[in-house]
Amino acid sequence: MVVEKNGSNNHHQTFYVSIDQQIDSKFFDDDGRVKRTGTSWTASAHVITAVIGSGVLSLAWAIAQLGWIAGPIVMFLFAWVTYYTSVLLCECYRNGDPVNGKRNYTYMEVVHSNLGGFQVQLCGLIQYLNLVGVAIGYTVASAISMMAIVRSNCFHRSGGKDPCHMNSNIYMIAFGAVQIIFSQIPDFDQLWWLSIVAAVMSFTYSTIGLGLGIGKVIENKKFAGTITGINDVTKAQKTWGSLQALGDIAFAYSFSMILIEIQDTIKAPPPSESKTMKKATLISVIVTTFFYMLCGCFGYAAFGNSSPGNLLTGFGFYNPFWLLDIANAAIVIHLIGAYQVYCQPLFAFVENYTAKRFPDSDFVNKNVKIPIPGLDRYKLNLFRLVWRTVYVILTTLISMLLPFFNDIVGLLGAIGFWPLTVYFPVEMYIIQKKIPKWSTKWICLQLLSGACLIITIAATIGSIAGLILDLKVFKPFKTIY
Structure with a gap:
């Protein structure tokens, strides 16, 4: 068989x-x-490694926009909403019976099983737009970190006298060139080693950022920052900054897209997969929130209202310069792997669709076997080579036109938060559990969804406003940092 x-x-x-x-x-x-052999511990490990990433670097800036009271409260609210809606999503892994119902293997399959029709297309569009946005955000973040390594060494050599200005374009092109090579790895399952390396790197730089923040607070012998956050700006700037901060925090918590795939690794009942995944979600949200609170709050305590947009590249820290170099090198390595993890599903979707659309095309379907000494023959597909290369080039060009880490992160978090983390899980849970319309539970769920929609709209407006303000002083391909 x-x-x-x-x-x-x-x-x-x-x-x-x-x-x-x-x-x-x-x-x-x-x-x-x-x-399947997964447990609540392996599932929570998957979530934690997927979630703790580049989003952690902007949390000190986000808290600086909101202040000591609103900042931590907003972070706890996002943690609670993410946990609650993830619990709802866990219930949708199987159709009907939580033990014997038909399994859904991906987020899209769950939406297809429960909602169907136009909503499946809408979900796919949002997911794939999010993946494109992540590729742009990661290209920008990696270039900033590469520049930070060069600048920290320049500052060290000149004793801080040289401003060490440079252009980010060459670093984005270098990152894009590496991604063109890695993008030719045919299948997602061949990238497991890259995912492990990326996970180790994300913990490395996050821990260094936390350690440097704690060290700075000890050195200053006080906690910086104010109750209301940044206050030496115009009311409009304060409003846009606060709204953008919501998007940054939302981005740091986004893992709904991969929850069902992780749940599909859990061993069969008893207990049910949903019960195990709920426990894993609780563990991972508690660990992640604890880590985020430490990084965000100690970063803000260290730099107060002047907290940089990116904790490790904003040059609040200058020494030890070698430790900063290690942290930023870890960011670059992590983002090389993370870029592939997020892009491979999009690559596969386009290639599978094209193969079905043009089944007789040699350009689309034919593989040319190329011998590689000491390895299996590499199957070169011309369509894959051209399409993936063009995709990487396009995302690199857009990154060069919009090299704003905070704005991109805020926009991504805002756009993806309501539909993927709240709306679809709530609607699918209502159908799955046959909750009567206008019942108390139905009204409460719709109120939660509506409130989160308002937050998403506000955060999107704030991030777009931030982009517009940055574009006023930015000249594509010319601006020197």
Whole structure:
């Protein structure tokens, strides 16, 4: 017997099993796939490594916009909403019966099973736009970190006398060139080693940022910052900054898109996968919030209202310069891997669609086997080569036109928060549990969704306003930092 297992990008892995193994259910789950082995601890580890990333770097700036009272409160509110809506989403992994119902393997499949029609297309559009935005944001962030390494060494050599101005374009082009090479790795499942390296790097630079913040507070012998946050700006700037901060915090908590894929790694009942995933979500949100509060609050305590947009590249820290270099090198390595993790599903979607649309095209479907000494033959697909290269070039060009880390992060967080974290989970849960319209629970869920929609609109407006303000003083391809 042959058992086919779908990867996250719709590629198939094939398993050959004996008749004895087929009879013995200990080898297989109820859907015929090889038995899942995940636990609440492995699931929470997946979530934590996926969530703790570049979003942590802007949290000190976000708290500076909101102040000592509103900043932590907003962070706790986002943590609660993310946890609550994730619990609702966990219930939708299986259709109907939480133990024996049909499984859904991806976020899109859950939306298709419960909502169907136009909402599936809308969900796909938002997800893929989000993935494109992440690619742009990561290109900008990596260039800023590469510049930070060069500048910290320049400051060290000149004793702080040289302003060390430079242009970010060459660093974005370098990042894009690396991504063109990595993008030719055909399948998502061949990137497992890159994901592990990226996860280690994200913890490395986040921990260094936290350590430097604590060190700065000890050095200053006081907690900087004010109750209301930044107050030496115009009312309009204060408003836009506060709204953009909401988007930055939302971005730091976004993991709904991958929750179902993670839940699909959990071993079968008892207990039910939803029960295990709820526990994993609680663990991961508590750990992540604790870590975010430390990074954001100590960053703000260290620099107060002058907290930089990116904690490790805003040059609040100058020494030890070698530790800053390690942290920024870790950011670059993490973002190289993270870029691929986020782009591979989009690559796969376009390639699968094109293959179905043009089944007789050699350009789209033919693989040319190229021998590589010491390795298996590399299957070169011309369409994959051209399409992925063009995609990386386009995202790099857009990054060069909009090199604003905070604005991009805020916009991404704002756009993705309500639909992916709140709206779809709430609507699917209502259908899954057959909650009567206008019942108390239905009204409460709709009020939550409506409130989060207002926050998303406000954060989007704030981020767009921030982009417009930055573009007024920015000259594409010419501005020197």
